[in-house]
Amino acid sequence: LRLLQQATGDAKEAESTIQKAIDINEKLAAENPKRRDYQHRLAGTYNTHGGLLRAAGRHDEAIACIQEAIEFSERIVADNPTVHQYRDWLANHYDILSSLQEGTGRLDDALAARQKALEIKEKLATENPDVLDFQHALAGSYNDLGNVQKDSGMQHEALSSYQKAIEISERIAVKRPEVPKYQNYLAIHYLNLGIVQTTTGALKQAIPSFQRALAIHKSLASENPKLVRYQAGLAGSYNYLSRLQQRMGKTG
Numbered sequence: 001l002r003l004l005q006q007a008t009g010d011a012k013e014a015e016s017t018i019q020k021a022i023d024i025n026e027k028l029a030a031e032n033p034k035r036r037d038y039q040h041r042l043a044g045t046y047n048t049h050g051g052l053l054r055a056a057g058r059h060d061e062a063i064a065c066i067q068e069a070i071e072f073s074e075r076i077v078a079d080n081p082t083v084h085q086y087r088d089w090l091a092n093h094y095d096i097l098s099s100l101q102e103g104t105g106r107l108d109d110a111l112a113a114r115q116k117a118l119e120i121k122e123k124l125a126t127e128n129p130d131v132l133d134f135q136h137a138l139a140g141s142y143n144d145l146g147n148v149q150k151d152s153g154m155q156h157e158a159l160s161s162y163q164k165a166i167e168i169s170e171r172i173a174v175k176r177p178e179v180p181k182y183q184n185y186l187a188i189h190y191l192n193l194g195i196v197q198t199t200t201g202a203l204k205q206a207i208p209s210f211q212r213a214l215a216i217h218k219s220l221a222s223e224n225p226k227l228v229r230y231q232a233g234l235a236g237s238y239n240y241l242s243r244l245q246q247r248m249g250k251t252g
Helices: 002-007 011-031 036-055 059-079 084-103 107-127 132-151 155-175 180-199 203-223 228-251
Strands: none
Touching: 011 036, 036 059, 036 084, 059 084, 084 107, 084 132, 107 132, 132 155, 132 180, 155 180, 180 203, 180 228, 203 228
């Protein structure tokens, strides 16, 4: 019901609905403190409420909701450190918090939240080297950290983060070349690397980064001609490479 209300634009009703879910889950969690599934469900409803508030432009309230979700999830993880799902959700909460903080200009806080998410994902990936979803999430976390570092003026740190994202994603792409999303994210990491290399004046290094992204996007667009996101990715790669070539022509 909440999803339907949100999809049809009835934000007030959607918030009222999720608040009822929070009230019920708070009661269940309070009455059953040893039932971690109730605590986990409560954290999830806070996370959902935060998403609704964010969509409504109420970012400070959204941040407070996500922090509530983190508080519950931290306790759940402390009591159940071997349950991967709980740790994965906790990292997700930190990622959402970071995105909200970055959107409101709190870059130092956003950086700390991304680093916390990265720390959790690194442990999950290390403990589960054969689970590609954890490896993929780790690569994404390095990319997200790089984005915050770039926006914070930490260009060299961003370069390092994007390179780590690429290193992990290259391994995943080799293992599962038939999975388009792994290829697509690898291309995105290369684009982000090229953008920072361009910003720092490393234009010759940026050329192969953009060319690698372009090659991947060409393949994806050719193999998936009806998927708009891959066609858009191809156009983006051409655009970045063209702009860099033009800039090098003017400065060369």
